[in-house]
Amino acid sequence: MPTTLFKNAALLDPLQSDLGGEHDVLVEGNVIKEVSDRPLQANADQVIDLKGKTLMPGLIDLHVHAVAVELNLAQQVHMPNVLVTLRSTLLLRGMLRRGFTTVRDAGGAGYALKQAIESGLTDGPRLFVSGRALSQTGGHGDMRARSDYLASDSPCPCCVRVGALARVADGVDGVRKAAREELQMGADQIKIMASGGVASPTDPVGAFGYSEDEIRAIVAEAHGRQTYVLAHAYTAEAIARAVRCGVRTIEHGNLVDLPTARLMAEKGAYVVPTLVTYEALANEGAQYGLPPESVAKIADVRDAGLRSLEIYREAGVKMGFGSDLLGPSQRLQSDEFRIRAEIIGPRAAVVSATVIGAEVLGMEGKLGRIVPGAFADLLVVEGNPLRDVACLLGQGEHIPLVMKAGTIQFNKLKA
Incomplete structure (x- = not known):
């Protein structure tokens, strides 16, 4: 050899x-x-x-979206599948050039993209894929605009497009089936929406995601396949609900408080802050097509995200490296190091993108x-x-x- x-x-x-x-x-x-x-x-x-x-x-980035080729995710859902796929390969090559040899896709990329890299068909980092993230109706992964009604007898438009980062599933039985399907299709771990978010059209940041019964059902399905659940969550209450239900990593976590961070440390949960994405969305989101309702949400979470690093550090929560950038803003991936180093120092920033990333992935x-x-x-x-x-x-x-x-x-x- x-x-x-x-x-x-x-x-x-x-x-x-x-x-x-x-x-x-x-x-x-x-x-x-x-x-x-x-x-x-x-x-x-x-x-x-x-x-x-x-x-x-x-380097290891625990929160990328390889198929997020546009900032306007609702618009991207309607792009041709082949166009999204080919554009995603350019994003992955850029990550590798920046030194990220392993990334965890936090919603959107599936087994086929991972297989394309492993077989040498295209260049890119080692991929750990989540398939499509699971969202309740009206949650962070539901990209349907407000309408007079939602026809119950029509297929969910989020479930059939490569450009869709999430799928809608409701109820304990519904989320069990959705989790099983994503695992069957090759997901390495399962992503859920446990609170509202910025890039989605109809959910306030402070909204809860799934019920606790639904979260526990998804966690049980992942555990049964020897893997885990990562949860998009912003507020302290949403984070605490997810962690109590067995979620292993909290994504973003901007609005955490000290008691909740201490709960995370007690339960052995990790956090993956994604501070650079709010800077990118604030500076160029509107320019690249982010809807006005999403632009308005950015200020609510941007400054809190910076303060959250000190809270997590005080509580002893391990922080992984994440970027969560969309579309053309993905070129800013490495700026997450700059933002973190100003608060927690350069060495801690490097640790987050190496040994802690390996721990989260079970690759120590x-x-x-x-x-x-x-x-x-x-x-x-x-x-x-x-x-x-x-x-x-x-x-x-x-x-x-x-x-x-x-x-x-x-x-x-x-x-």
Whole structure:
């Protein structure tokens, strides 16, 4: 099997406070074979000298929407399936170029897109897919506009389009069936809407999502398949309901309070803040077609999201990295590092996108660190992200090499 030897790299271990001294790292096939602070003697297929550069684990984004090719999600539902699919491949390639070698899709992408990447048909990060998110009628995933009535004998328009990130299901029996169908179609985990949201047309941010009985039913179905549920939730009360019902990760969580954060820590729940999306929506949402009713909701959650990081830190809740960007704003993915670093510091921001991401995905020892036996997801970086995250920003300008599973995806290093 092919081998690559990286020599003289300043090694970034997210569990350490600063870079380690020069290390050699041997990659064999798709895994890391050996890591040493002494020179390795190996007859490798290629040897790459990284003197003066940093070698760090590939990044993990726990909240992307690979098929969100437009900011106006209700409009996107009606786009041709092939057009959405082809445009999504460009978004995925951009994520990989920015150093995100693993992403969890939080609604929209299914098994087929994951299969296309794994088979080499298109380039992209390692995908953990949720299929279509589950939403109650009138919830955050219901993109139907207000109308005189909803015909009960017509199929839900959210259930048949590639551009639909969610599907509508109601009642304990209905959500059980919907969860089972998404799992049967290849979902790695299940996403639900546990509160209102910003990008949807008819639900206030403070609205509850599913009833507790419905949430418990979905959690039970996921648990029965040895996986878990992630929940879109903003308010403290909505977060607490979801966590009490067994939800494992809370997405966004902007309006949390300290008692609720402490409940999350007690239950071992994670949070995945997505602060960059509110900055993007505020700055360019209207320009790219975000409906006025959604633009009006942004201010309610944007500033609270910044304060929430300090609340989660005080309560001891583990924070994963998420971006949640839509359409052309997905180019801003790495700016989440900048926003977080200003509040919790650069090292904590890097930890969120490496070891905590690996924990959430159940991939400890395989992702998020440079250790023997881990997947060879490696970035060469010009700079020290533990001190300044600027080298992770942009479109990979300071990341000259990206390796995923032992294969070099991008290489701008000078020979």
